[in-house]
Amino acid sequence: MHNLRNLLAIILLAAAAPGLSAQDDLKQNFQSPPNSAKPHTWWHWMNGYVSAEGITADLEAMQRSGIGGFQAFQIERNMSPGPVKYLGPQWRRLMKHTLEEADRLGLEVCYHNCAGWSSSGGPWITPEYAMQNVVWTEQQVAGPTKLDVKLQRPKDLRDDYFQDIAVLAFPTPKSELGDKTGFRVDNWKAKAGYERDNQITPDTRDVSSDDSIELGKGSRRGQAWFSVLTSVESE
Numbered sequence: 214m215h216n217l218r219n220l221l222a223i224i225l226l227a228a229a230a231p232g233l234s235a236q237d238d239l240k241q242n243f244q245s246p247p248n249s250a251k252p253h254t255w256w257h258w259m260n261g262y263v264s265a266e267g268i269t270a271d272l273e274a275m276q277r278s279g280i281g282g283f284q285a286f287q288i289e290r291n292m293s294p295g296p297v298k299y300l301g302p303q304w305r306r307l308m309k310h311t312l313e314e315a316d317r318l319g320l321e322v323c324y325h326n327c328a329g330w331s332s333s334g335g336p337w338i339t340p341e342y343a344m345q346n347v348v349w350t351e352q353q354v355a356g357p358t359k360l361d362v363k364l365q366r367p368k369d370l371r372d373d374y375f376q377d378i379a380v381l382a383f384p385t386p387k388s389e390l391g392d393k394t395g396f397r398v399d400n401w402k403a404k405a406g407y408e409r410d411n412q413i414t415p416d417t418r419d420v421s422s423d424d425s426i427e428l429g430k431g432s433r434r435g436q437a438w439f440s441v442l443t444s445v446e447s448e
Contacts, residue, residue: 248319251281257288261295265310272314282321285311287328299328340374346407348375353385387423396424 242250256271275283287299297303308324315322326332334343348367354360367375389395396418403410 256283260289261297
């Protein structure tokens, strides 16, 4: 019986060993992730301001920080041209140097296929296939009523192109009745990605019940908005 207990203990320990090993491997992989699990980063070449020494310093810093690779990206926004011309002989030598250094450091390399965003558009891309964003206008009306009205078009349309998506109607918040301005999020265009702004700050103001949209009461509850247009072709 004593030998049987010893045998069972050995079997149980042997059965537990793979689980312990898996936990150790998981912990080790989090502490020292394999290259396949390491994050990559954007790496901007700023309009010709690049050197072999700078390349080596950057890539060695990436490797020390646990970064597994990078996307090299040419950019020139609001910068005068530097000494290294894009696709010129010196630029090609520096690209070769980059590949050699990345191979030495075990970093994965990805190069953008053009300078900046120059391949993302052009005259051959017609408006319906170009990058688009949602635009809108506001118009106040007195209700409840049925309307037959031509709504205003958004301003600053490119090539006068747009498509109607939907019309949303809801009761005006009490804080916007009369001459009141009501509650609007500060700097909302930048926060929604329509404009650039490097100093976006949270809007921490309190919102009162007068700033909210009432969805109706009784049988009308939930009928505060409606859609009358879905993907209508532009005129």
